[in-house]
Amino acid sequence: MRLFSTSARLLFNNAETKQMRAQLDETLKLFKEKVSKIKSDTSVTTDKYKNIAVDLGNGNTTELKQISTIALRGNNINIVAFDPKQVKRMQTALIQKLGVSATLSPHNTQTLLVPVQTMTGERRAQQDQLMKKLYEQLRNDARDRNSISSIRQKYLQPVRKRMQKKEGESKPELKKESEAIEKLVREYQDKLTDLYKKQ
Structure with missing residues (x-):
């Protein structure tokens, strides 16, 4: 056995x-x-904006975080361009890549405001x-x-x-x-x- x-x-x-x-x-x-x-995915963060490719012209692109500061302020994502000449290109990139509307701040022409929903x-x-x-x-x-x-x-x-x-x-x-x-x-x-x- x-x-x-x-x-x-x-x-x-x-x-x-x-x-x-x-x-x-x-x-x-x-x-x-x-x-x-x-x-x-369900919270408001600035992460998805940072790596957006922005067309700088002449075939050159860069990430949004390289040419601006990005921060949550109240009900808006504030994107402040280092160079005011890039604001229009940044605005175009936000619409094309994320489909979000970004308006110029009435107080600062280098700042784009992207409205967001709070939690x-x-x-x-x-x-x-x-x-x-x-x-x-x-x-x-x-x-x-x-x-x-x-x-x-x-x-x-x-x-x-x-x-x-x-x-x-x-x-x-x-x-x-x-x-x-x-x-x-x-x-x-x-x-x-x-x-x-x-x-």
């Missing part, structure tokens, strides 16, 4: 634990990255909805290979198959493996929930 001892199998051994933990850490990292993108209740609700959807997906969606649920299934399924076959291993040993996996899953579910609540 073939016997499998706890020491021989190492019940959900250190290598498997380390591998599973690394995959779950990647899930948390992915959540942070996607939340950051959601916030960036309204509606925008906040949209942001919250997107983050909740992401949280639920990375926690429970077994179809997403990056989700905790999918990773859980990946490691639990082989144990269940061995439990059905009883390949010389006792049920208590296999049950301990299953419990070790579930414990790790609960740990990372809690970590993901904590990250979500802090957003």
Whole structure:
């Protein structure tokens, strides 16, 4: 009769634990990255203006941040040209690349004003909805290979198959493996929930 001892199998051994933990850490990292993108996409920032290519004539182009200062002031993005001769070209680039209207400041002919929407209740609700959807997906969606649920299934399924076959291993040993996996899953579910609540 073939016997499998706890020491021989190492019940959900250190290598498997380390591998599973690394995959779950990647899930948390992915959540942070996607939340950051959601916030960036639904919040007012100057980032999308900085790298706009401005045609300087004679086949030369440069990024908007190289020829101006860009800052959020109240309900406007203020873009102040270093050289007043470039204002018209900057205005054209903003319309062509972003489709936004930029008007000259009545107080300074080197300043373009781009009106923006501040964070309204509606925008906040949209942001919250997107983050909740992401949280639920990375926690429970077994179809997403990056989700905790999918990773859980990946490691639990082989144990269940061995439990059905009883390949010389006792049920208590296999049950301990299953419990070790579930414990790790609960740990990372809690970590993901904590990250979500802090957003």
